[in-house]
C-alpha cells in the first residue's frame with residue numbers, strides 16, 4: 376500500500392480542486408499585494424494558482440513551490456498561470472532562488488508539514504529567503520479540540536439528491552496530527568481525497584519564528600485586519616525579522 380507523502384494530497388485532489396474551492400477572498404489578494412510592496416512574492420504550496428494568479432493580475436511577481444506535478448498542470452492550464460516560476464519539491468526546504476519581500480502560505484497549508492521539526496525547518500529556511508524588510512505570512516486555523524469526540528469527527532458537508540460529501544478525521548493529540556478523508560459519494564461511486572495535517576497553536580508558531588530569528592508583527596482574524604481575539608477561529612500572522 377502506498378504511504379501518504381508530500382505529493383499525495385495534490386495528486387489526488389488536482390482534477391477536482393478548483394471545483395471544490397472555486398472562490399478566494401478579494402481582501403486576501405489586496406492584503407498580500409500590499410505586503411509585497413512591489414517586490415517579489417513566493418507562495419509555499421501554490422497548488423492550482425487559486426491565489427497566485429489573481430495576485431499576478433495585481434502586478435506582483437509571484438513564484439511558487441509545490442510537491443504535486445498534477446496541481447502545477449492545473450496552474451499551467453490557466454490564463455496567467457503559464458509563466459509563474461514554480462519549483463517542484465518540499466516547501467519546507469524553500470528551495471527557490473533569490474530573496475522575496477513576501478513569502479506566504481495560506482489555507483492551512485503550513486500544517487501539511489507533518490512534524491514540528493519540519494515546520495521549524497520551514498521557518499528557518501523562509502528567514503534565509505526574506506529581504507531585510509521582508510515578511511512571512513501564514514493563514515491557519517486555530518485548533519479546536521472540542522470538535523473531536525473520542526478523538527474523531529464525521530461531518531456532513533453537503534447532502535443533495537445526487538451527492539453526499541463527508542469529512543472524516545481522526546486525531547492524535549500527542550503528535551498533533553489529524554488524518555482525514557474528504558469522501559464524495561454519488562451513484563457512480565465513491566471518491567476519496569486523503570489529507571494529513573499537523574496542527575500547531577499560534578503560540579507554538581511564534582516560538583518557531585523566534586528560533587528562526589523572526590518575530591510577530593501582526594496577527595489578524597481575517598484579511599481585512601480585524602483584531603485576533605480568543606474567539607477567532609483562524610489567524611493571519613505576519614512575521615518579520617527580529618531586531
Ligand SMILES: C[S@@+](CC[C@H](N)C(=O)[O-])C[C@H]1O[C@@H](n2cnc3c(N)ncnc32)[C@H](O)[C@@H]1O
Pocket residue numbers: 381382384385386396419420421422423424425426440441442443446464465466467481482484487488
Ligand atoms: C490545500 S492546497 C492549497 C493550494 C493553494 N495555496 C490555495 O490556497 O488554493 C495545498 C497545496 O500544498 C501542496 N503541498 C502540500 N504539502 C507540501 C509540501 N510538503 N511541499 C510542497 N507542497 C506541498 C499540495 O500539493 C497542494 O497543492
